[in-house]
Amino acid sequence: MSKPRLLIIDDDKDYLELLHEALTESFEVTCATNIKDADKLVSDNQLFDIALVDENIGEDKGSQWIKRNVEQHTVATSFVLYSGLATEDAVLKGLECGADDFLAKPISLLALDKKLKKLISYQDKIHSFETEISSKDRVINISMAQAAKYGSCMQLTSRLNHCFTLEKIRDEVFSFLYTMNLDGCIAFYPINEKALFFSSKNGFCSPVEIDVMKLLRVKPRLYRFSSRTIFNHPLCSILILNLVDGAIDTDIYIDALASVIECIGARIAFITYKNSLVQVQSKIQQAVSTTKNMIAISKHHQQEVMNEIVTNIGMSFHVLEMSDEQEQYLTNLVHGALKKHSQDDINFLEVTDLLDGALASVDELEVLNQQQEEEVVDFDDEDELF
Secondary structure, eight states, X not given: OOOOEEEEEOSOHHHHHHHHHHHTTTSEEEEESSHHHHHHHHHHSOOEEEEEEEXXXXXXXXXXXXXXXXXXXXXXXEEEEEESOOOHHHHHHHHHHTOSEEEESSOOHHHHHHHHHHHHHHHHHHHHHHHHHHHHHHHHHHHXXXXXXXXXXXXHHHHHTTOOSHHHHHHHHHHHHHHTTOOEEEEEOOTTSOOEEEETTTEEOOHHHHHHHHHHTTSOSEEEETTEXXXXXXXXXXXXXXXXXXXXXXXXXXXXXXXXXXXHHHHHHHHHHHHHHHHHHHHHHHHHHHHHHHHHHHHHHHHHHHHHHHHHHHHHHHHSOOOHHHHHHHHHHHHHHHHHHHXXXXXXXXXXXXXXXXXXXXXXXXXXXXXXXXXXXXXXXXXXXX
């Protein structure tokens, strides 16, 4: 194990030689008798572990040299200032210049060796602590980044639940991919309709991208090949083109998109059901309207026939030679027919009311569907998790 590197600056050559001899067993010692030589040694060498500096170096002040270099972190990890004066002013100078310790001459060489070793131990503890903090910060930053990406995925899922067209689903997914710096394609396989393919980069998929998605449609829900990953559902697929193996974000995106593909599939199934329901509503509405018109026409035609019968029978009383009994019998027949016709009118009215009620229900359902489509959920930046 290499010795800690020590730089000593003192203009007293005899004292400098004494320090060198006393400390060389524990440290790799480098000496300078003036500030100029010290600066040259610093520029020619790597970072020293400790710089041991006399306050009075010719016309220069060691405290000023320390103050000039302590913030640069290119000279030494720790600085120790010593002086022949142990006055309050000398100690305060040591503190103000940024030195880690202050020593007053005369210095016990044994005590100095122990103090410098303790300072090295202190540096090791600081380094270990900084490494631990750095590691924890990295873990925290990674965790926050993961949480932010999962939060974006949750927001995407929420937005997808307010989509009522395949085009809107496509736009929401591509917006998510843009935010995450991902390139990809999405395919829709609507029931009884032609498949649709879109690219987040070019709008429409290239022939090879379409062929790949068709080929891999039969693969499991998650299938990786090289830097590409496809997420499958019977009603849709998402192909991501730039998921790098081994990257932390890759695992996050895989987990997130595996959930998203299920959400998209469920939403497409809902949209398909809703569109089918709208078609059924339209057919019911058309059937009810047609039936109402047929009933009205039938009622009008029946009324015309009855009016014609009554008129003809009334006129026949003056043409035919009938007995009073025959006339009374014929009159009773007409009254019975008219009474039955009145009951038919009541039945017609009841059927018409039922049809009107059915039409009103269809209209209410159509209004409800329109209100659902018009609902827009605003997501502010403050809603994001991080």
